[in-house]
């Protein structure tokens with residue numbers, strides 16, 4: 001079995017993966033990811049007990065127990081570049097023998113659920129409502145660095161997306177990945193469902209104009225107007241497609257759920273975004289407890 005070299009997978013003196021500073025026994029197999037490091041405690045305050053707390057850079061993690069479930073909540077910080085680190089290191093914790101530095105013969109799937117915030121791209125999805133991402137459509141480019149291929153339905157959706165949005169190659173080579181059927185079935189009532197576009201930034205890449213002109217000023221309208229059969233784009237944010245794409249390649253079950261804090265069509269912003277995210281956390285934990 002090929003040994004993974006020290007420079008490729010960095011293990012610190014604690015025997016923990018480098019960025020997350022987690023050892024295998026400090027990770028549960030159901031994981032909630034949040035962007036904001038302060039949101040970790042907002043999730044773990046619902047746990048019956050916390051077994052491990054780790055903190056390195058923007059990656060704060062709490063592992064504990066809620067009812068019969070062992071859970072880890074971890075912050076990713078913002079953006080797909082951080083997701084590359086988080087997904088690879090979470091996977092290494094369960095699927096690579098960190099002592100022998102070899103891939104384990106029996107692979108372990110993780111449940112990975114992002115609980116984040118997002119901007120709505122449809123007028124009928126109000127602020128403070130919740131969206132479950134049926135697909136992550138990435139204009140962030142991360143998956144283009146891996147050998148990733150869409151299935152037939154995804155390929156058709158993507159082709160239609162490129163045609164309808166006229167997204168040019170200098171901006172992005174988009175990719176798309178569906179959510180886990182295993183997880184999404186638990187999040188139906190009181191959630192909007194739709195395609196989430198993942199952007200490599202918050203301002204220009206999400207069509208926000210402050211002092212700079214945009215190369216594609218029609219981006220928001222084109223995303224809002226996109227349709228493919230029953231599918232439409234509901235929202236955008238900065239992590240979902242990278243989680244879905246890497247999760248699929250690595251064999252994990254992934255779902256992304258967002259509290260809508262901004263509506264980019266009606267131009268409204270939540271009057272209490274903290275309350276909305278707290279409510280989403282509570283609903284998500286209630287669902288997870290029932291599996």
Ligand code: R1P
Pocket residue numbers: 034035036077078079115116117118202237238239
């Ligand atoms: C931008 O403000 C951040 O908010 C959204 C975006 O994906 C991006 O990370 O999610 P979080 O609230 O989970 O960080």
Ligand code: URA
Pocket residue numbers: 117118119120202206236237238261262
């Ligand atoms: N997060 C984003 O990435 N965009 C928004 O508009 C709101 C939250």
